[in-house]
Amino acid sequence: xxxxxxxxxxxxxxxxxxxxxxxxxxxxxxxxxxxxxxxxxxxxxxxxxxxxxxxxxxxxxxxxxxxxxxxxxxxxxxxxxxxxxxxxxxxxxxxxxxxxxxxxxxxxxxxxxxxxxxxxxxxxxxxxxxxxxxxxxxxxxxxxxxxxxxxxxxxxxxxxxxxxxxxxxxxxxxxxxxxxxxxxxxxxxxxxxxxxxxxxxxxxxxxxxxxxxxxxxxxxxxxxxxxxxxxxxxxxxxxxxxxxxxxxxxxxxxxxx
Numbered sequence: 001x002x003x004x005x006x007x008x009x010x011x012x013x014x015x016x017x018x019x020x021x022x023x024x025x026x027x028x029x030x031x032x033x034x035x036x037x038x039x040x041x042x043x044x045x046x047x048x049x050x051x052x053x054x055x056x057x058x059x060x061x062x063x064x065x066x067x068x069x070x071x072x073x074x075x076x077x078x079x080x081x082x083x084x085x086x087x088x089x090x091x092x093x094x095x096x097x098x099x100x101x102x103x104x105x106x107x108x109x110x111x112x113x114x115x116x117x118x119x120x121x122x123x124x125x126x127x128x129x130x131x132x133x134x135x136x137x138x139x140x141x142x143x144x145x146x147x148x149x150x151x152x153x154x155x156x157x158x159x160x161x162x163x164x165x166x167x168x169x170x171x172x173x174x175x176x177x178x179x180x181x182x183x184x185x186x187x188x189x190x191x192x193x194x195x196x197x198x199x200x201x202x203x204x205x206x207x208x209x210x211x212x213x214x215x216x217x218x219x220x221x222x223x224x225x226x227x228x229x230x231x232x233x234x235x236x237x238x239x240x241x242x243x244x245x246x247x248x249x250x251x252x253x254x255x256x257x
C-alpha cells in the first residue's frame with residue numbers, strides 16, 4: 001500500500017508515505033489514498049495527534065511522481081491535490097507533526113508546510129524545484145509568504161534552490177532539527193495526545209485561522225495550474241525531468257540520506 005495509517009493505543013496515529021522505491025514520490029493513487037487517510041483521521045475522536053513520515057532511509061517525499069505525470073500527460077486535479085494536503089482539503093482538528101529526512105522536495109515540502117509542526121533530520125534537503133522544470137507549486141505559493149518574508153518566498157519558489165536547513169529553522173519552516181526526527185515527532189505527539197483535547201484542538205484552530213486558503217485563493221490556484229498544464233513548457237519539461245540522470249541538480253542521488 002502506498003499510504004499506511006497506524007493507530008496507537010496512546011491516541012497517536014502515524015501516516016506513512018510508503019513508496020520508498022520512488023523516494024515516496026506521490027502518484028495520483030497515492031494522493032487519493034492520502035486524502036482518504038486525512039478524512040479517516042478527522043472523523044476519529046480517538047486520534048488526538050498525528051505523525052506524518054516517509055518510509056525508507058532516503059526521503060520523506062521527493063515530490064509528485066513526475067514519471068507517472070508524464071505518462072498521463074497531465075497534473076493531478078486541483079481537487080485531488082487539495083484533498084491530499086493536510087489541513088487543506090480536510091480540516092484536521094488534531095495537530096499533525098511532520099518527521100522529515102532526506103529529500104523533502106516539491107509536493108513533499110508542500111505536505112510538510114501544511115502540517116502543524118515539523119522536525120527535520122540533519123541533511124534534510126528542502127526545495128521547490130517546480131518552476132525551473134516548467135511546473136508550479138500553487139498551494140505553497142499561497143502558503144509560503146505567510147510563513148517567511150515575501151522576498152525569501154519569491155526566491156525559494158522562483159529559483160528552486162535548496163533551502164539551507166539552518167535558515168529553515170531560523171525562519172520557522174522547521175521547528176527542530178533532530179538526529180531521529182520520527183522518534184522526536186512521536187514524543188511530541190504523545191505529549192499532545194495526553195493533553196486535554198478540547199484545549200489542543202481549539203488552540204490549533206485559532207492559530208491556523210489566518211492561514212486557511214479562502215475560496216478566491218483556491219480558485220486562483222486552480223486557474224494557474226490549468227494554464228500551466230496547457231502550455232508546451234509543462235509537457236516538454238516533464239519529459240526532460242523523467243529522462244534526467246540521477247545526479248542532475250534536483251534529481252535525488254543514490255547516496256541521499
